[in-house]
Amino acid sequence: MAWEYVVNGINGAIKLVVNGDPELVDIAIRSVKVSGIAAVxxxxxxxxxxxxxxxxxxxxxxxxxxxxNALLGIPTVVMGLILYLFLAPAGPLGFxxxxxxxxxxxxxxxxxxxxxxxxxxxxSIESVEREIRDLALTLGANKIQIMFKIVxxxxxxxxxxxxxxxxxAVAELGIxxxxxxxxxxxxxxxxxxxxxxxxxxxVARGEIDYALxxxxxxxxxxxxxxxxxxxxxxxxxxxx
Amino acid sequence: MIELRNIExxxxxxxxxxxxxxxxERGEIFAVIGNSGAGKTTLLRxxxxxxxxxxxxxxxxxxxxxxxAEEVRGRITMVFQNPVMFKGSVFDNVAYGLxxxxxxxxEIEKKVEEMLKLFRLERFRDKSARKLSxxxxxxxxxxxxxxxxADVYALDEPTANLDPENARIIEKTIKKIKERGKTIVLATHxxxxxxxxADRAAxxxxxxxxxxxxxxxxxxxxxxxxxxxxxxxxxxx
Numbered sequence: 136m137a138w139e140y141v142v143n144g145i146n147g148a149i150k151l152v153v154n155g156d157p158e159l160v161d162i163a164i165r166s167v168k169v170s171g172i173a174a175v176x177x178x179x180x181x182x183x184x185x186x187x188x189x190x191x192x193x194x195x196x197x198x199x200x201x202x203x204n205a206l207l208g209i210p211t212v213v214m215g216l217i218l219y220l221f222l223a224p225a226g227p228l229g230f231x232x233x234x235x236x237x238x239x240x241x242x243x244x245x246x247x248x249x250x251x252x253x254x255x256x257x258x259s260i261e262s263v264e265r266e267i268r269d270l271a272l273t274l275g276a277n278k279i280q281i282m283f284k285i286v287x288x289x290x291x292x293x294x295x296x297x298x299x300x301x302x303x304a305v306a307e308l309g310i311x312x313x314x315x316x317x318x319x320x321x322x323x324x325x326x327x328x329x330x331x332x333x334x335x336x337x338v339a340r341g342e343i344d345y346a347l348x349x350x351x352x353x354x355x356x357x358x359x360x361x362x363x364x365x366x367x368x369x370x371x372x373x374x375x
Numbered sequence: 376m377i378e379l380r381n382i383e384x385x386x387x388x389x390x391x392x393x394x395x396x397x398x399x400e401r402g403e404i405f406a407v408i409g410n411s412g413a414g415k416t417t418l419l420r421x422x423x424x425x426x427x428x429x430x431x432x433x434x435x436x437x438x439x440x441x442x443x444a445e446e447v448r449g450r451i452t453m454v455f456q457n458p459v460m461f462k463g464s465v466f467d468n469v470a471y472g473l474x475x476x477x478x479x480x481x482e483i484e485k486k487v488e489e490m491l492k493l494f495r496l497e498r499f500r501d502k503s504a505r506k507l508s509x510x511x512x513x514x515x516x517x518x519x520x521x522x523x524x525a526d527v528y529a530l531d532e533p534t535a536n537l538d539p540e541n542a543r544i545i546e547k548t549i550k551k552i553k554e555r556g557k558t559i560v561l562a563t564h565x566x567x568x569x570x571x572x573a574d575r576a577a578x579x580x581x582x583x584x585x586x587x588x589x590x591x592x593x594x595x596x597x598x599x600x601x602x603x604x605x606x607x608x609x610x611x612x
Binding site: 266267269270271272273274275276277280284287288 | 423425445448449451452453455459461462471472475476519520523
């Protein structure tokens with residue numbers, strides 16, 4: 136009986152995915168878009184911060200690194216709650232009008248994944264910094280050339296940090312639910328329903344086939360993005 | 376050409392070099408011999424200006440090296456014991472020092488090809504440098520250093536852990552580079568190699584230079600009991 140429940144759910148999910156259910160497609164595209172924007176914003180801010188933090192030595196650097204490392208594990212529900220309080224109409228950032236919008240989710244996810252991009256970028260830089268700096272220095276490179284060489288040598292780690300950040304964003308629930316609100320009106324232009332919020336909703340409703348189909352899509356997105364990034368790293372970043 | 380006066384270097388509480396004084400002349404191969412951890416690498420790092428935080432005086436061509444560290448780095452190139460390879464092909468690795476000096480591409484092509492030939496690396500030209508064997512990587516590291524028209528090459532254990540064939544190629548090339556009038560400072564614990572290659576040598580122990588002299592004299596007739604102890608521990612013949 137229990138297995139029948141699961142098998143029926145899987146069968147229903149396969150049909151929905153194979154038939155390209157428009158609602159599923161819409162939700163999946165929105166998820167990729169919202170989390171993609173979050174990852175791009177986090178990369179634009181986080182990579183330069185990580186590079187500077189990785190390359191420079193100043194007082195308080197260790198503390199700053201520890202803070203970013205500690206933020207890696209922040210529960211998304213807590214983050215969602217804090218963001219909700221800040222973005223609510225009466226909150227300090229209420230004037231931005233981001234609550235219950237796609238951009239609001241992107242903003243929240245960007246804050247969530249920023250420590251991932253920064254911490255992983257710092258680690259990538261630090262893992263090659265000493266030996267590449269010495270080598271480039273003794274071969275006659277100046278400070279700028281050395282910095283570029285270190286970043287170039289750390290590039291695969293930096294790309295990996297952005298991929299990990301995107302995967303964390305697309306798979307999180309707390310922020311998408313509290314800041315986005317899981318709004319969906321067929322044909323509406325202000326929808327905020329994404330994969331994770333809809334999975335949670337369909338499970339609550341007992342519509343397991345939908346939940347499984349969306350779960351499958353979510354996993355497929357994560358795997359596909361990772362596979363593409365691996366391919367591009369080999370092609371663009373070049374030799375191992 | 377190079378003169379060190381009372382150089383002292385500490386890493387935290389650990390003393391790496393104690394009152395080291397040396398003179399290295401232009402065009403000679405100068406070997407620094409000693410056991411692992413004796414201070415050979417630190418000495419080479421200071422000569423190459425990779426370490427600038429030390430006590431004492433370092434004169435390069437009669438002038439304070441620390442005051443013009445960047446210029447000195449342009450004249451002295453170090454080859455590390457563990458050859459670090461950049462991402463990219465063997466060609467890219469060897470060309471790096473020329474590219475950062477804005478040498479034009481035709482010149483780079485010519486000089487790199489010459490070095491690849493000298494180190495018998497032609498067939499690896501477009502291969503990933505990181506996928507080569509240890510001996511091949513060491514040859515790339517040497518080619519990458521020698522392609523630069525430096526005055527001094529500081530070589531840290533250039534043939535450690537290499538097979539005889541790779542070691543032979545490297546030693547042969549060191550001699551050829553010396554014939555071009557370049558100065559070579561060779562840190563090694565391989566006494567046979569030091570004896571074969573060096574014009575003069577210094578024995579270093581626990582961060583102190585124990586004895587310096589003509590290579591033949593130092594190896595065949597060491598004066599200091601600690602040098603005798605180190606050298607006679609080896610059976611040359």
